[in-house]
Amino acid sequence: MSDETLPEGGDVARALLGQEPTLTAAEAAAKAGLPLREARRLWRTLGFPERGDERAYNEDDVAAIAAVSQVVTEGLIDFDLALNVVRGVGLSMARLADWEVGALIQRVEDAFVEDGGRGAAPTAAADWALERYGDRFEVILLYAWRRHLAAAVARIESTRAIDADPHTTDLTVGFADIVSFTALSNELSREKIGDVVEVFEARCGDVIAANGGRLIKSMGDAVLFVNADALGGFETAEGIIKVVGRDKRMPDVRIGLATGSVVMRLGDVFGPPVNLAARLTAVARRNRIIVDRETADLLPKDQIETRPLPARPMRGFGVMEPLTARRV
Template identity: 80%
Template sequence: MSDQTLPGGADHERTLLGHDLTLTAADVAARAGLSVRQARRLWRTLGFPERGDERAFSEADVEAISAVADMVSDGLVDFDLALNVVRGAGLSMARLADWEVGALIQPIEEMFADTVGPGATPTEAARWALEKYGDRFETVLLYAWRSHLAAAVARIESMRAIDADPHTTDLTVGFADIVGFTALSNELTREKIGDLVEVFEARCGDVIAANGGRLIKSLGDAVLFVNEDALGAFATAEGIIKVIGRDKRMPDVRIGLATGSVVMRLGDVFGPPVNLASRLTQVARRNRVIIDHDTAGRLPSDQVETRPLPARPMRGFGVMEPLTVRRV
């Protein structure tokens, strides 16, 4: 879909996307076999604003909207489910695009100046980079999507082998957050805070993947992850403490682990273990892992040892007795 929020309007769109904007929303909807209302809902769900009766759309918009309409027409999904899928794509691509522009615009402008000449606008430099390297980025995107799709299907198969509900399964949920992030935000410059968050998320993501887990989402000063087994989640927590909390250049972290039945939907996880893992971080000491009894019961006693902490009230769970855990 065309990104109708670029500075400078249609000229920037035409420069970056290479399409002439000759169609109205009604034109696109008619050619895709949808109502204008449905087409506009799709655009909004993808994260793009409506453009009224302007000629603000191109053949690429027709192709994208038609692809969704065809899946609905074939009965693969109904329109509401199509909106859910489109919403996930829009959110993911918006975040990826923001990250890519933030990380790459400076080196792209420098390379453009060295190769073509100085004085280019960011749009001109970006268009040059897209023409030169766009197909390579698309190759990586398609490869990553297919690989993650295969992994997601494999997870569904393993869940169905255990439980008839493909959306519900037992997992260990981990929540790791930076200690004193609010105070840090007041002390550091915006640029340094951005660098800190980027390093935190990147290091956590590497550790989570290395231990067979999955990064569900990053919340700036915290990450939410899951592992299929408790020992893998504990190894993930240990790794995060090693690469974040033990690095004198980074702040301390606190990690909570909780195990139980969760609902997996639209790439997110929901259920009591998610909330409990978050609550546990609030009682964890710096660079320590706090767990619940369900997690403790699934950890091998010959590899780790647990120690109960004093019982305390936890919002939404009543009075609970968390445990500390460490390697034997």
Template identity: 80%
Template sequence: MSDEAVPGDGDFGSALLGQDLTLTAADVAERAGLSVRQARRLWRTLGFPERGDERAYGEEDVAAMSVLADVIDDDLFDFDLVLNVVRGAGLSMARLADWEVGALLQRVEDAYSAQAGDSGTPAEATAWVFEKYGDRFDQVLLYAWRRHVAAAVARIESMRAIDADPHTTNLTVGFADIVSFTALSNELSREKIGDLVEVFEARCGDVIQANAGRLIKSLGDAVLFVNNDALGAFATAEGIIKVVGRDKRMPDVRVGLATGSVVMRLGDVFGPPVNLAARLTAVARRNRVIVDHDTAERLPKDQIETRPLPPRPMRGFGVMEPLTARRV
């Protein structure tokens, strides 16, 4: 159990969370109809450190745990499945919170200073903006979540029409990374590196969505995406090179595409095409697209020209012959 101070302590936590923190973990578990072990397990899985016997919880914690307890009691989901879903929510919300605070905190502090007439602390500024705009943030988050659920169900239905197992399907996987990112990190300030990564992710995301692809995850200097067909993936790769690599203010990029069967789990994709797409970027030239043979076979010859490169060893795949791809 952790005794370190964490966000949520004291008056700031009460103000930000909109509740008085007067309950212990045992209190929350009893009122929610869970064992203390279950409540603590759910809490950890959401990504929060345990607080021992401290009075670090409030009525909203009881309400949230009660909802999960009701779902388990209804036998719709068992405890392990609830943990699985909760883990995804915790990971996603933690990253979203870090993203929002990093993007908004300076602006929030400036606005609070102008309103209050003094500098104030980041905690005071954050509590102020949540009191003023918290309900609107909640509305946007719920809207985005429902829209994404609808899109995810549509994808599952589409895959189920093709394959009995909707979690395994054939896709073209793309991996795009910034060339010499480590060297850039040593040359640029932390602020400029942050700006570069933000612009890179935003531009890649726009291109991926415009070409009916899906951004699976961003890794700072790289993005992983999928398309249902090879031509769509090539158009995505081509677009990323255009808006990033061809912009003189941005670094060069490399893109690898691989096609095959992947497993879709927890918002991520797994399988040989994922690893191969990443490996292909290592042998791609700057601002070029490199593909495997399965992808090349699916690209229309009257639109895309592919040319084999010399065979070379690729970790985990043996000796392979990659191909360059360009529009005719």
């Protein structure tokens, strides 16, 4: 790698975006055919700070703004719906970028130096990695998006076969969290606790997918997942306990399951079963599964044994009788 290809002055934008920023926000908006006010809203919704009158934009920014403008102009969606979609893109890509950098930066810097790069400047190393491997990561990104899009459409079709509202359906919702995570965080180093969270998320994700479920979101010390039926939810919960709670190198977990009608919006799920599943974890013993009555009634009695626990108040639900569930 020659000195001329190294980014100077820590210019991350030029190194990673591949173009000099030559346009102001007003100029970029005008070239994209969108009012400046709307262009600024798109920019903020993607999660980027405004740059005033600074020349901080390039032709790729124009192309992105123009693409949204054209879809709105052609009447497929209105601007508010476009903002909804853009918000999801921004949130997902921001997390993905942080995830990739956190996971790869040390290896990328080492490989950059091994290849003859001077020092281990993150910007120079990232530029080198993008030049060599960026197109392959883009293939994975597009492939995963298309696959997930196909799966999302299939879920909508399945829901519509049962209910006229594709956003509302009956699901079993699971909430799994690490026991005493705050205390654990105080005992372990930042590197160690990061490793625990990474392994917890990865193992939960594997189990959820293997049992036909869907990981809705991860919150570091907890995951929220859904399954189409109660038995699938139980088997997912059972699998998480097996690969996390039964591993002596990992902390214990608690899992709550609740079944009922949920609303699916913006990649998330909402409704009483979501809140109840989280509440049930608070009464679960270590490496145990606690379910609500609706879930218990749907579990096959010849495979799963449920036993009621003493009734107790559940915030937002009044007095309820949770049940333990275990395989016969």
